[in-house]
Amino acid sequence: MFLDRIKPLDAILAAARQKALKPTLGGFQLMLFGIGCIIGTGIFVLTAAGAQKAGPGLMLAFLIAGAVCVVAALCYAEIAAAVPVSGSAYTYTYATMGELLAWTVGWALVLEYAIAASAVSVGWSGYFVGTILNETFGIYLPQWLSAGPLALGGVEGGLINLPALLIALLVTGLLIIGTSESARVNAVLVTIKVAALTAFVVLTLTSSAFDVAHFNPFLPAGAFGGFGSGLGAVGAAATIFFAYVGFDAVSTAAEETKNPQRNVPLGLVGSLLVCTVFYILVAAGAIGTIGGQPIMGPGGVPFPAGSEELARQCALAIHADALVCSNEALAHVLRQIGWSGVGNALGIAAFLALPSVILVLLFAQTRIFFVMSRDGLLPEVLSRVHPKWHTPHVVTAITGLVVAVGAAFFPVGQLADIANAGTLYAFLMVALAVMVLRRTQPDVPRHFRVSGLWFVGPATMAGCLFLFLNLPADAMIVLPVWTLIGLAIYLLYGRRRSHLRQGIVEVVDDVAGEETAIPIHPPRS
Template identity: 65%
Template structure:
C-alpha cells in the first residue's frame, strides 16, 4: 500500500518530450484569470450572501488567501512533474499508492461534482433568460432538483421546490458528447470567452458602484464569523469555505510550468497575479451587489438562520416579501441589474454567463477524465477506463461514464450543496499537496526544482492549516461526504486496485501519453534502470 511511483519514472516521458518554453508572466496571469472566473462569482454570490450577508466580502479575501499559499505548494510540485494526474501523481511519488488513491478518489469530488455545480449555475442563467427575455414560464418542477436534508446520516429529498433540473442535464450531456467526439475549444475561442467574462463583470461593477447605498451594508455580519450556535457552515468563515469554489482553477497556471520561460519568476507572478486580480474583481462585484440591492439573509419560519438550498430556505424564498432578495436568486448578478432598472444589460450578462460557463464544464469534465485515465493506466481502475476510441481518439468510455454521473448530480442537487461537496474534495487534495512539498524537501532535497517555493517551512504549514480550517467550516453534510466517499474508495482499492496495480506487479507504464495514443504497460527487465538512468542513479 505504501509503494511509490518514483519521480524518475513519472518524468521519463516529460524529459524525452519537453515542451517549448514560450509563456511569460502576462500570459500565465491571463490563463489563470480565465480558468478562475466562472460559476463561483456568477452564481455563488447569492449562497455566500445567505451565509454571511455583506460580510461575504471578507469571505472572498479569506478564500483567496488560502488559495494563494496552496497555489505556491502546487507550483513547486507541478514544475518538478509537469504531467497528467495533478495532486494524485504528486502524492504517488511522495507518500505512496494508498494515499495517492485516496487523493485521486477525492479529486472526483473536485472535478465531477464541480462540473455538476457549474451545470446547475448555467441552468439558472438560462432559465432567467427564458423567463425574462422570452416571457416563457418554465415549469417549476423541471427547473431544480429537490431540497435535501440529513435525517441522521440518511439524505432525505423534499420535492416541494422541484423534481429535476432539465437544463442542467442538457448542458452536461452536450459537453460530454463534445469531449467524446474530440471537439476541443481552441485557444482563440478560450481567449474570447475570457474577454466576455471579464467584460460582463466590469459592466456590472460600473453600473452598480455609483448607486450603492451605505445602509445596505448594515448589519455587516448578521450571522457572525462562525454562524449562530448549533449551525455549521454559516457566517463569514462558512461563506469563505463555500466561496473557495470561486477560486478553483488556478492550477491551470501551475500545470503550465513546463511551457513557461523562467518559471522560478513567472509561475508565482502568474499565480499570485491571477488570484489578486480575481480577488479584487470579486470584491468589487460583492460591493456592487450589496450596495445596490442589499444582501441580508432570509430566515426560517422560526426566525433561525437557514442554509442556502435547504427546504427551510426554499420555503422562505417563496414568500412574497423575499421574492426580490439577492440571496433567493439563481442568477445573482443578472438579478441585481434587473432590480436597478437595467433589464437589457441583465439579460446581456445572462447571455455572457450562458456562453462562458459551458467552457468551465468542459474543463472540469476533461480534468476528471484525465484523473480516471491516469489511475486506470496505473492499474488502479479497470483498463476499460483507459481505452481510446479508434475513430475519435478520445477516452470515450470514461468520458461517457463521467458525463452521465455529472448530469445525474446536476439534475438532483442545488448549486450551493454541490459546490460545498466539491470543496471538500479539493481542500483534501490541496492539504495533501502541502504535506507532499515538505516531505519531498526532506526525502529528495537536491532534486532540481524549476520553481522553488520561498519560506517553505512557513508557507506549506500555513497552507495545510488553512485547508483544514476551511474544511472544518463546511456544512456538516458536505464534511461527511468526504469520509463516506473515502470509505467507498478504500473498499474499491482493497478489492481491486491493490492487486491490479502496475507498480505492485513490476509494470511501469509511460506516465504521460496523449489521449490519441493507446495506453499499454511495458514490463521491464527485473532490476532494469529507468529509461533516463545513466547507470549511476543520475538522470
C-alpha cells in the first residue's frame, strides 16, 4: 500500500524534546513577531496586479485572503505545537498520513518557495529600476534589460529582467557561503517596512487628492470574475494571498510561548488582523488618491494582469500614470500626489528589505529539498554539505539557478499565482493532518489546542480550495502538472530508496545540531 509508510511520531518527538526551549514569548511579543513576518513582499509588489483584477474591490480581496489565513493559522499552530520540528507541512504529513502524501506536499513546497523567491526578485527589480536608477541617479535601463519577454506578454522590447536575475544569483551566493541575517538586522528591516507603510497610509488618506469618487464602481469586474479567470475580488484575493505568507513562522513559536493556549491564537489572529487592516488602508490610500480602476478590454472585462494586451495599453500615454501599470506601485502613488521624496524613501525601503525576503524563501526551499534528500526520497547528492561553508551548496545552487531564470523571464503576478497554488495545497494538507492526528494520536502533548477543530479544519480546507479554484487557469494547471512530474520521480526513485522502507528514521535537531538514527521495522512495500 502507498499510505502505510508513516514516519514514527515518537522518534520525531524524542528529538524535539532534546531542544528544551524555554517559554519566553508573551501574546503581544508573538503578535509583533507575526506582523514582522507577514508584512513584506505582497503589499509592496502586488498592489498593481491586484487592482487590475479587482479595482477598488482589492480592499475586499485583502479581507477574504486574511480570513482564510486566520483559520489556516490556527491549524498550523496546533500541529506545530504537537510536532515542533523542521520540515513544516512535509514533516507533519509524513507523521500523520504517510510517505506518498508527504512527498506531494514537499514537492508543492519546493514549487511554492522557489517561485515565490522569483516573484520577490521581480518585485525588487521594479523598485531598483524605478527608485534607485531612475529617480535617484537619473539612469534609465533599456527595457530589454529590465523586463523579460513573458513579463511584457510578448510585446516587443522585453528580453531579460537583468536586475531580478542578478539579485537572485547574489542571494544564492550568500546562502552558499553561509551568510545569514542576524536578528538585529532583521529587526531593523522590519522597522523600516512598517514605518514606510505607516507613512504611506497617513500621507494618502489625509491628502487633498483623496476622492471617494475613485472607488466607484467598487467591483468593476464583480466579486467573482469567472472560473479560471483570476479576476474579480475573489480572483484578486487568490493572488494577494501571497501578501500573507509568513504567518506559519509564528505558529512554530508555540513551544516558546508562555500560556500558549491563550497567547498563540492572540499572536496569530492578532497579527493577521493588524496586517489585514494595514493592507486595506494601504489599498484605500492608493486607490483613493490616484484611482485604481482596471484597464478594461472588450465586453467590459479587465485585461489579465501581465498580459500582452495590458502591456500595450500601459505603453499608451493615457495610462502612463495608472496604478495598475506601475512596477513600484506605492512609491509611484506618493510621487503622483506630490510626495516624491517620501515615495523615493519608500522605494529605498523596499529595495533594502526585499532581498532579505528572497534569502528566507531560498533558505526554506533548500531546507525542504534537504530534508527530503535526507529521507532518501531524493538523491543524496542534494544533501551534500560543503566542507568549508557547511551549507547544502549543491541544492542551493540548483535552486538559485531555477529562481534566477524564473525571475528573468516571468511577470510578478503570474509568479505569485503559481506560488500560491503550492501554498494553498500545503495549507489544505496541514488542516487535514491536524484532524488526522487528533483522531489517531489524541494523547500527544499539545502546547496549543484549536477550539472547534470540527469547524476550523474543514473551513481551512474549503477556503484553500475556494481560492485555488479562483486562480487564473494557467496557474491552476501548473500544480497538477508539477505534481505528476513529482509522482513520476517518487515512483521511479524515491519509493525504492526511501530510508523509511529500509527501516531507518533519521531525525535532525536543528537547534542542538544533533542527528539520531533510529532503527525500526521496515513497513510492508
